[in-house]
Amino acid sequence: MLMFNKWLTGLDRTRKVAFGRISAFLGVSEINQNTWDDLEALLVQADLGIETSTDVIRALKQVVVENGLTRSEELSQVLKQELLNRLLPIPEPVLPDQKPLVILMVGVNGSGKTTTAAKLGKQFANQGKKVLLAAADTYRAAAVDQLQVWGERLNLPVVAGQPGGDPGAVAFDAIQSAAARGFDYVIVDTAGRLHTRYNLMEELKKVYRVSGKALSGAPHAVWLVLDATTGQNALQQAKAFKEAVQVTGIILSKLDSSARGGMAFAIQKTLGLPILYAGLGEKPEDLEHFDREAFVNGIFHN
Amino acid sequence: MFDNLSGRFNEIFQQLRRRGKLSEADVDAVLREVRLALLEADVHYSVVKSFVTRVRERAVGHEVSKALNPAQQVIKIVHEELINTLGEPDRLNLSGPKPRVVMMVGLQGAGKTTATAKLAKILRSQGERVLLVAADPYRPAAVKQLQTLGQQIGVDVYTREGVKPPDLAAQAFDMAQKSGVSAMVIDTAGRSQLDDALMQELQAIARRVPVNETLLTVDSMIGQEALHIAEGFRDSVKLTGLVLTKMDGDSRGGAAISIRSVTGVPIKYLGTGEGLDALESFDPRRLASRILGMGDMIGLIERA
Numbered sequence A: 001m002l003m004f005n006k007w008l009t010g011l012d013r014t015r016k017v018a019f020g021r022i023s024a025f026l027g028v029s030e031i032n033q034n035t036w037d038d039l040e041a042l043l044v045q046a047d048l049g050i051e052t053s054t055d056v057i058r059a060l061k062q063v064v065v066e067n068g069l070t071r072s073e074e075l076s077q078v079l080k081q082e083l084l085n086r087l088l089p090i091p092e093p094v095l096p097d098q099k100p101l102v103i104l105m106v107g108v109n110g111s112g113k114t115t116t117a118a119k120l121g122k123q124f125a126n127q128g129k130k131v132l133l134a135a136a137d138t139y140r141a142a143a144v145d146q147l148q149v150w151g152e153r154l155n156l157p158v159v160a161g162q163p164g165g166d167p168g169a170v171a172f173d174a175i176q177s178a179a180a181r182g183f184d185y186v187i188v189d190t191a192g193r194l195h196t197r198y199n200l201m202e203e204l205k206k207v208y209r210v211s212g213k214a215l216s217g218a219p220h221a222v223w224l225v226l227d228a229t230t231g232q233n234a235l236q237q238a239k240a241f242k243e244a245v246q247v248t249g250i251i252l253s254k255l256d257s258s259a260r261g262g263m264a265f266a267i268q269k270t271l272g273l274p275i276l277y278a279g280l281g282e283k284p285e286d287l288e289h290f291d292r293e294a295f296v297n298g299i300f301h302n
Numbered sequence B: 001m002f003d004n005l006s007g008r009f010n011e012i013f014q015q016l017r018r019r020g021k022l023s024e025a026d027v028d029a030v031l032r033e034v035r036l037a038l039l040e041a042d043v044h045y046s047v048v049k050s051f052v053t054r055v056r057e058r059a060v061g062h063e064v065s066k067a068l069n070p071a072q073q074v075i076k077i078v079h080e081e082l083i084n085t086l087g088e089p090d091r092l093n094l095s096g097p098k099p100r101v102v103m104m105v106g107l108q109g110a111g112k113t114t115a116t117a118k119l120a121k122i123l124r125s126q127g128e129r130v131l132l133v134a135a136d137p138y139r140p141a142a143v144k145q146l147q148t149l150g151q152q153i154g155v156d157v158y159t160r161e162g163v164k165p166p167d168l169a170a171q172a173f174d175m176a177q178k179s180g181v182s183a184m185v186i187d188t189a190g191r192s193q194l195d196d197a198l199m200q201e202l203q204a205i206a207r208r209v210p211v212n213e214t215l216l217t218v219d220s221m222i223g224q225e226a227l228h229i230a231e232g233f234r235d236s237v238k239l240t241g242l243v244l245t246k247m248d249g250d251s252r253g254g255a256a257i258s259i260r261s262v263t264g265v266p267i268k269y270l271g272t273g274e275g276l277d278a279l280e281s282f283d284p285r286r287l288a289s290r291i292l293g294m295g296d297m298i299g300l301i302e303r304a
């Protein structure tokens, strides 16, 4: 409950502007064409995309006919349920039982991979696990330093390579040393890359393969960090990363921003990938299990 | 998606073979598709709405040129309107007493620090004496990141540990003035437009040093929220330009239209890669085609 509230408070200050309107129009009027138009505006503005928005509205219209609803007030519950139904529950368990368990963090530039790697490290450490961070972004300026600062702050060891070095080698070394030293988790931070860059995606595939050589079955999880402010491009990103490195779950970062992250719906529908965590700030504790209820409520809260 | 659109238009072409003036039906049929294309490009819902209304007014009753069919004619008008909205690429305003100050602002991870270094490189190649100012004390290793980039391009970076960004900017400005620096680029921390404390920090910087340019740096993959973000920054600081980053991907970059039409702030640069040479001026025609997502068709229309 605490988590849920924290999430909502975070969203609260941001939602007033765009979503004050929904309760206004859903609360009072009769259902008419304006209701549908307003609803479309609302959903599209939350980045659900026109296709998903149209689809949701089509489903709602059907419910309205079937149940003989007339007041738009009654729509609000149905709408909420309709959106909830379109989000997968987080799979139980999220992670297989392996030791060490290797998680590969992937995503486009600046999406929040490094910060999320640190946040995850903290969560696992709080559960009493031994966590090793691997700084396999040898490309971006001071990317290694960034993870090392997190490691120091959170008291987590970091395996790092040389700037310009081979990211696969960093992952390999980290996994092997984690296995030798009895670690529970290895979180491998990789460089940001646009999904359209062939060479960089090949490099990522190599990191994936090399991980498997260091430890059979690794990486056990590949998490795509998606910036919640991303629009329609998010689906292309998710598709490309899934194809390249078998993404197993999504982390939606920066959900504390004013954006609603509506692309999550299309990604779930098209790719069937669960959304596992929500990033809700820049501090290490600002990561929570994805909560469908809070996410959908966030869309309507005013 | 691109093929898809061309396909949809070809269908419309089949239906619209007549000549003469554009009828309401001609125009509406095409504008329905244009609306979808713009929404798929992340242009803001309300911006699309007013844009489509504007084009409709202009297009209905318009004479169809000999070389084009009615659908192509409407697209031509749409394309022209998009180009007009995007405006011409604007140069950096570096007038007034030295050092001239450029401040980079924007959301977390948008590409500010990278753009700061890229800009420094361009300025130096134009003969400026450049100083970079590392005014992000929050993100882990943000200062180190700028220092590393500064080293790569051979430009000095001003840093002071434990000094607040407004004080830091003022100190850097003093030093720059004394040492004959002609242009100073301030890299600020990523922030939400709703974060009052951090927005006030930007205002404080602008009070302490005379800022020539405040460039809002926006990730081109951004969705509908771009409009509110730009409004939020504009309401706090005097934005003078827009930098659209990560244009080397396959995002359509519709945010450019939203931001430009709501704030009127000119687009100054496009970021087109992680390398420090990848900062370009933009071509409104090409950007308009990209946003509309119908490159082939525009080519066809332009050759007609």
Ligand SMILES: Nc1nc2c(ncn2[C@@H]2O[C@H](COP(=O)(O)OP(=O)(O)OP(=O)(O)O)[C@@H](O)[C@H]2O)c(=O)[nH]1
Pocket: A107, A108, A109, A110, A111, A112, A113, A114, A115, A116, A137, A140, A143, A190, A191, A192, A193, A225, A253, A254, A255, A256, A257, A278, A279, A280, A281, A282, A286, B108, B109, B139, B190
């Ligand atoms: N508000 C907010 N900011 C976040 C969140 N997650 C990350 N950030 C910020 O986003 C920026 C980029 O985060 P990074 O973790 O460096 O992103 P990255 O994906 O590792 O970036 P590259 O390695 O350069 O591709 C930083 O300023 C982070 O503090 C979040 O959940 N909320």
Ligand SMILES: Nc1nc2c(ncn2[C@@H]2O[C@H](COP(=O)(O)OP(=O)(O)OP(=O)(O)O)[C@@H](O)[C@H]2O)c(=O)[nH]1
Pocket: A109, A110, A140, A192, A194, B106, B107, B108, B109, B110, B111, B112, B113, B114, B115, B136, B139, B142, B188, B189, B190, B191, B245, B246, B247, B248, B249, B270, B271, B272, B273, B274, B278
């Ligand atoms: N492909 C591509 N990557 C870019 C571009 N501009 C920046 N990046 C990358 O995007 C990521 C974030 O860039 P930064 O410059 O650190 O972003 P920032 O706005 O300073 O981030 P914060 O300081 O955390 O708010 C890095 O991985 C950059 O290399 C671009 O035009 N194209």
Ligand SMILES: [Mg+2]
Pocket: A113, A114, A115, A137, A143, A189, A190, A191, A192
């Ligand atoms: Mg990183």
Ligand SMILES: [Mg+2]
Pocket: B112, B113, B114, B136, B142, B187, B188, B189, B190
């Ligand atoms: Mg930065």
